[in-house]
Amino acid sequence: MQSLGLEKVSVRFGAVHALSNVSLGLRAGETVMLVGPNGAGKSTLIRVLLGLVRPDAGKLTIDGRDRVVDNAFKTDLGYLPEAVAFAENLSGRQVLSFFASARGVSRKRVDEVLERVGLTHAKKRAVRGYSRGMRQRLGLGLSILSTPQLLILDEPTGGLDQEGLAVLWSILHDWREAGRLVLLASHELTLMERRIDRMCVLQNGKAIADDSPAKIREAASLAVSIHLSVGNGAYDRVRQSLEGASPSASVQAEPGELIVSVPPLELKTVLAVASAAQGIEAMRVVEPGLDDVYEHLLSGGD
Amino acid sequence: MLRVARALVVHELLERTRDRWVLVISLVFASLASAVSLYARSADAAAAHLAGPSLVTLISLVVPLVALVLGHDAVVGERERNTLGLLLSLPVGKLEVVLAKFLGRALALSVAVGLGLGAALAIAPAAERAVMMALVFPTLKLGVAFLSIGVLVSAVARRQITAASMAVTLWFLFVFFYDLGLLGLLVVTDGGVSQQTIAGLVCANPAGLYRVEMMTLFAGPDGLKNLGLAVPLPSAALSAGIWAAWIALPPVISGLLLRFEKAKR
Numbered sequence: 001m002q003s004l005g006l007e008k009v010s011v012r013f014g015a016v017h018a019l020s021n022v023s024l025g026l027r028a029g030e031t032v033m034l035v036g037p038n039g040a041g042k043s044t045l046i047r048v049l050l051g052l053v054r055p056d057a058g059k060l061t062i063d064g065r066d067r068v069v070d071n072a073f074k075t076d077l078g079y080l081p082e083a084v085a086f087a088e089n090l091s092g093r094q095v096l097s098f099f100a101s102a103r104g105v106s107r108k109r110v111d112e113v114l115e116r117v118g119l120t121h122a123k124k125r126a127v128r129g130y131s132r133g134m135r136q137r138l139g140l141g142l143s144i145l146s147t148p149q150l151l152i153l154d155e156p157t158g159g160l161d162q163e164g165l166a167v168l169w170s171i172l173h174d175w176r177e178a179g180r181l182v183l184l185a186s187h188e189l190t191l192m193e194r195r196i197d198r199m200c201v202l203q204n205g206k207a208i209a210d211d212s213p214a215k216i217r218e219a220a221s222l223a224v225s226i227h228l229s230v231g232n233g234a235y236d237r238v239r240q241s242l243e244g245a246s247p248s249a250s251v252q253a254e255p256g257e258l259i260v261s262v263p264p265l266e267l268k269t270v271l272a273v274a275s276a277a278q279g280i281e282a283m284r285v286v287e288p289g290l291d292d293v294y295e296h297l298l299s300g301g302d
Numbered sequence: 303m304l305r306v307a308r309a310l311v312v313h314e315l316l317e318r319t320r321d322r323w324v325l326v327i328s329l330v331f332a333s334l335a336s337a338v339s340l341y342a343r344s345a346d347a348a349a350a351h352l353a354g355p356s357l358v359t360l361i362s363l364v365v366p367l368v369a370l371v372l373g374h375d376a377v378v379g380e381r382e383r384n385t386l387g388l389l390l391s392l393p394v395g396k397l398e399v400v401l402a403k404f405l406g407r408a409l410a411l412s413v414a415v416g417l418g419l420g421a422a423l424a425i426a427p428a429a430e431r432a433v434m435m436a437l438v439f440p441t442l443k444l445g446v447a448f449l450s451i452g453v454l455v456s457a458v459a460r461r462q463i464t465a466a467s468m469a470v471t472l473w474f475l476f477v478f479f480y481d482l483g484l485l486g487l488l489v490v491t492d493g494g495v496s497q498q499t500i501a502g503l504v505c506a507n508p509a510g511l512y513r514v515e516m517m518t519l520f521a522g523p524d525g526l527k528n529l530g531l532a533v534p535l536p537s538a539a540l541s542a543g544i545w546a547a548w549i550a551l552p553p554v555i556s557g558l559l560l561r562f563e564k565a566k567r
Contacts, residue, residue: 077391
């Protein structure tokens with residue numbers, strides 16, 4: 001599978017437009033993240049790809065050809081649902097063994113996967129005794145059991161500790177390196193930013209942005225903050241020179257500190273002025289986080 | 303697809319075994335059947351002949367309930383536990399998932415009933431063993447038919463608690479109120495409904511058909527005449543057709559309901 005596309009997909013539940021003309025593309029080696037508030041359409045989009053929801057309009061394409069979600073398509077798909085759950089009475093190994101036999105995967109691979117997600121020590125224990133993080137790891141293991149070309153992860157970070165996150169990062173890394181496709185939905189924008197190639201922002205069933213985090217950040221053009229620690233006596237002088245450096249800069253005075261908010265395009269100018277000013281003891285530049293950019297997008301860019 | 307379905311069947315059986323369902327139901331059956339059997343052993347010869355019919359009465363009450371309870375969460379339970387999506391992400395259709403779950407649970411039920419009756423057989427007097435052996439297959443048919451209805455309930459209900467209520471209500475309807483309803487019909491129409499129709503209606507209910515078949519087994523057709531049912535029994539083919547319909551149709555309808563439902567948000 002070299003590419004997967006959803007073209008102008010619409011899904012209605014009664015009067016509710018869960019998805020309206022949403023298009024999304026994934027290419028080999030790409031990791032795409034779906035973000036959006038609850039009810040934005042992320043889960044519906046994933047369920048369309050799983051064949052659980054039949055779209056009212058639009059189509060699915062694989063390598064440029066029209067496809068339907070059939071058994072052949074699902075053979076190449078690994079899925080981690082949000083808040084994954086399993087048969088509580090079965091052990092971790094029994095759960096994976098069931099999915100392995102259903103997918104024609106060897107028992108040896110089950111043990112490899114358990115090792116990879118760090119559950120070898122608990123493989124004979126009933127899932128009922130697993131913590132949330134352990135269940136999530138088991139779910140991650142399940143999703144990669146058959147080494148699928150397309151990996152769909154719904155809220156993959158849920159309940160994971162640092163060690164669990166490291167497992168997740170290594171899986172994402174391997175899938176990218178192997179030229180496979182990953183689609184994930186998450187609210188953890190800051191955690192995910194460095195691990196994704198693109199993010200598709202959904203709101204009220206519509207895709208309002210679809211690009212790399214860097215480009216989305218650039219397009220949002222949110223103000224950058226410069227935090228300046230200013231010595232006694234230089235406070236007013238520094239403040240005046242900064243206010244004069246850029247007409248768009250706003251200066252906020254805090255005890256012992258000045259915070260200058262400046263559009264990205266004028267950052268260099270203001271930094272030059274700040275660097276030349278006398279009496280500045282320390283300087284720190286804080287770029288807006290991806291969370292801020294996301295909030296900005298959802299608010300309509302105001 | 304067969305591989306996935308086979309794995310699902312084994313998974314269902316394994317789950318029911320691990321949650322001790324099979325063990326508990328086996329013990330229930332073993333206790334009931336053994337109690338009846340022990341009574342037959344200790345009672346006089348005339349009373350001993352009642353062991354079989356007594357067991358039939360017990361089975362016709364307990365098996366439908368056990369089977370409905372076993373089936374009621376097959377689909378809605380997976381839906382509520384958020385595991386249905388995971389199952390349906392396997393390369394298998396929705397109809398096949400439902401059928402595999404039904405088959406797996408039918409196997410679990412068969413194992414439980416088999417073990418229970420088997421235990422009773424072991425301690426039954428030699429004269430009663432043949433009677434008990436004759437009960438095994440019809441009892442499985444009865445159980446699987448009600449399991450099938452339970453699976454349909456699980457596909458229709460949106461919540462497990464609703465499914466449980468529906469299962470218990472259906473048990474009352476099929477096992478108690480159905481016959482009362484037929485009696486009521488006779489009273490209201492002042493005998494205006496033919497015996498043929500009443501007999502047909504009795505046999506349309508799997509619990510009724512089971513009782514009629516078992517009474518015929520123990521007392522012969524004359525036994526039914528003594529009860530006032532002077533009508534021919536359904537032929538073996540018709541009987542088999544009724545059982546096949548009750549066993550096969552509900553899971554198929556459940557699978558189709560799942561396939562054609564527009565998933566909720």
